[in-house]
Amino acid sequence: xVQLVESGGGLVQPGGSLRLSCAASGLIVSSNYMNWVRQAPxxxxxxxxxxxxxxxxxxxxxxxxxxxxxxxxxxNTLYLQMNSLRVExxxxxxxxxxxxxxxxxxxxxxxxTVSS
Amino acid sequence: xxxxxxxxxxxxxxxQRVTISCSGSSSNIGNNYVSWYQQLPGTAPKLLIYDNDKxxxxxxxxxxGSKSGTSATLxxxxxQTGDEADYYCGTWDSxxxxxxFGGGTKVTVL
Numbered sequence: 001x002v003q004l005v006e007s008g009g010g011l012v013q014p015g016g017s018l019r020l021s022c023a024a025s026g027l028i029v030s031s032n033y034m035n036w037v038r039q040a041p042x043x044x045x046x047x048x049x050x051x052x053x054x055x056x057x058x059x060x061x062x063x064x065x066x067x068x069x070x071x072x073x074x075x076n077t078l079y080l081q082m083n084s085l086r087v088e089x090x091x092x093x094x095x096x097x098x099x100x101x102x103x104x105x106x107x108x109x110x111x112x113t114v115s116s
Numbered sequence: 117x118x119x120x121x122x123x124x125x126x127x128x129x130x131x132q133r134v135t136i137s138c139s140g141s142s143s144n145i146g147n148n149y150v151s152w153y154q155q156l157p158g159t160a161p162k163l164l165i166y167d168n169d170k171x172x173x174x175x176x177x178x179x180x181g182s183k184s185g186t187s188a189t190l191x192x193x194x195x196q197t198g199d200e201a202d203y204y205c206g207t208w209d210s211x212x213x214x215x216x217f218g219g220g221t222k223v224t225v226l
Binding site for chain 2: 035037044045046047050058059060061094096098099100101102103104106107108109
């Protein structure tokens with residue numbers, strides 16, 4: 001059974017940093033396209049970033065230059081390093097496996113709150 | 117403002133059929149596969165349709181997807197109270213080199 005478990009969310013001040021983790025079981029992170037998708041309170045889904053099996057990465061314009069997606073193959077874990085956080089980055093962050101043709105597995109999400 | 121356009125809400129009586137449209141452009145829907153997701157309150161999204169019109173294992177055939185040109189459609193037949201949820205379309209945008217979602221559609225069973 002595939003499980004994705006996010007962690008690392010919390011309250012951070014504007015301009016601060018946070019690193020999210022997504023621990024995977026039942027699948028090999030490095031053998032799959034892995035994404036981060038976020039959802040602001042009461043709003044819709046917002047794609048954030050993807051890392052391909054070959055290591056290529058892509059980002060939404062809203063986070064480019066501030067967020068970095070990566071993975072640790074030895075820990076079978078996906079990460080999202082978030083720097084220069086803004087109030088508008090407040091959201092539940094989900095990790096999801098697949099491409100935009102179909103994100104088949106999702107974690108339960110971790111809440112990031114950016115506030116002073 | 118989402119790259120993909122969905123109606124904010126649709127509604128119908130139990131047993132009826134609803135369709136949800138998702139409109140885009142040649143850089144996204146027109147040249148990439150479309151997926152659809154169901155999100156019940158307080159839960160993570162769930163994949164309903166992938167590759168425009170395919171259903172993952174366990175998704176009932178009451179749910180269907182189609183694509184024509186730069187638009188896609190999700191259909192739900194035999195509407196049930198358990199289908200009340202938010203529904204999102206998604207695809208890749210080749211010009212943005214980014215994933216994109218529609219703004220979401222709330223389905224209400226009257």
